[in-house]
Amino acid sequence: MFNFFKEIIGKADADVLPNSFNIVNVAGKLLYLEGHSGLQELSKEVIVVKIKGGCVQICGQQLLLSELSENTIKIVGKICKVEQLEKV
Amino acid sequence: MAKQCQLFEIDRSKKNEISFLCPYAHHKKIKTILKDATLTEWQFQHFGPVTMLTNGKKYAGLFVGFAIFALFYLVQSQFVIRCNVYGNKQVQQCEIVQFVESNFPKRKSKINLEQMQFSLMKRFDQISFCSCIIKGQTLLVSIKEKVVPEEMIGNFAPIVAKYDGRITKIALVSGTVTVKVGDVVKRGDILVQPYTINSAGQKMEVEADAKIEADVYWQGSVDHYDKRIEVVRTGRVFENNQIMLWGLEIYKYEKSKTFEMYETEISINPLSKNIIFPFILKKTKFYELKEVHIESNFEDVREEYVEKAKTKALEICESCDTIKEEFYTVRHLAGVTIVNYCIITQEEIGEKDVG
Numbered sequence: 496m497f498n499f500f501k502e503i504i505g506k507a508d509a510d511v512l513p514n515s516f517n518i519v520n521v522a523g524k525l526l527y528l529e530g531h532s533g534l535q536e537l538s539k540e541v542i543v544v545k546i547k548g549g550c551v552q553i554c555g556q557q558l559l560l561s562e563l564s565e566n567t568i569k570i571v572g573k574i575c576k577v578e579q580l581e582k583v
Numbered sequence: 584m585a586k587q588c589q590l591f592e593i594d595r596s597k598k599n600e601i602s603f604l605c606p607y608a609h610h611k612k613i614k615t616i617l618k619d620a621t622l623t624e625w626q627f628q629h630f631g632p633v634t635m636l637t638n639g640k641k642y643a644g645l646f647v648g649f650a651i652f653a654l655f656y657l658v659q660s661q662f663v664i665r666c667n668v669y670g671n672k673q674v675q676q677c678e679i680v681q682f683v684e685s686n687f688p689k690r691k692s693k694i695n696l697e698q699m700q701f702s703l704m705k706r707f708d709q710i711s712f713c714s715c716i717i718k719g720q721t722l723l724v725s726i727k728e729k730v731v732p733e734e735m736i737g738n739f740a741p742i743v744a745k746y747d748g749r750i751t752k753i754a755l756v757s758g759t760v761t762v763k764v765g766d767v768v769k770r771g772d773i774l775v776q777p778y779t780i781n782s783a784g785q786k787m788e789v790e791a792d793a794k795i796e797a798d799v800y801w802q803g804s805v806d807h808y809d810k811r812i813e814v815v816r817t818g819r820v821f822e823n824n825q826i827m828l829w830g831l832e833i834y835k836y837e838k839s840k841t842f843e844m845y846e847t848e849i850s851i852n853p854l855s856k857n858i859i860f861p862f863i864l865k866k867t868k869f870y871e872l873k874e875v876h877i878e879s880n881f882e883d884v885r886e887e888y889v890e891k892a893k894t895k896a897l898e899i900c901e902s903c904d905t906i907k908e909e910f911y912t913v914r915h916l917a918g919v920t921i922v923n924y925c926i927i928t929q930e931e932i933g934e935k936d937v938g
Contacts, residue, residue, distance in 0.1 A: 533585075534585075537593065537595045537601070538595055539595070559592065559593070559594060560590075560592075560593035560594075560603075561591060561592060561593075562589065562590070562591050563585045563589070563590040563591075563593055563603075564585060564589040564590070565585060565586045565587075565589075
């Protein structure tokens, strides 16, 4: 079966890590993230998710953590910004 | 927690308050995790049909009742409980129902309707067409019976006279005529035999059919006596009353006087309309009678007696619209005069002898 992430990673020239996290933002209304290692912050405006070597901050309005499993997250709401923050 | 089970709709409405959904299968695991965690307060809320069943103990009777009803309905809906037969005239409905019940199962899924139709047509010769369908829990059997002409049945009956009379016209269709125009016949005489004799002298049975007309005589008779005794009411009357309840007499009003000769009229009327105490009033009227000696001359009342005799003749005459002729005769005997009124009508007197 076609694997979207594998296909993209295979074609990418950059030195990407296949075991790292992936994010899909659908029209700024839905965000899917896989490869997380836990939640750091949760509110209606900001959700911070831990990843390897840092965290991802999702900013927006009326954010709702719709699904949370071992390594995937689904967030719905108005997503304004997705930012990767690295450990200092 | 998310490592052990999937969570949904995680909502942090306040800083120190969070809610989420988890699958019912994982709720015990979540409970254990929450117990181990240092939380101030937490609570579980269940949704869905399983929760309704587990929490709805007070509706247990209703659930059980519904379940029993559903089970009963499911079981009994699998069976045919009635059989209706349509279009039968010769074949009795009970015969078909009995045949179906004894030869086919009651379970709907086991009934082969095509085989049932075939078996019914094979078993009952009178059936020419048969259709079976199951509607709900009723088996509907629609049949059409064979129409067999009388000649094939072999029911050959002669035509007989239904009145006394004199034959005036014969129009034969089939059969052998045994009378001729002018013959006087009486009721029951055979007019047409149900057979013909062919050129070889053989008797061949056929349906007797003919139109036979005759003059039929209808007579009415009245006797006139020159001297006679008549009993008439004098006009004196008295009344006795009784009130009855359930056939028992509970009140009686009876006058002591009686007449030497009397006749009575009894009328019974309910006193109340209720059925608990059906009181009945029974009235008995006594009319005094006396004998009167009457002497009359026949010639003075001739018209009256002729009219009486005519009325009697008309009473027995079945078709007054075909009166051909009418006359009366008077016979004088010792003290008695007999008036005979005769009406002659034109009638078709032939009928099939069914007896």
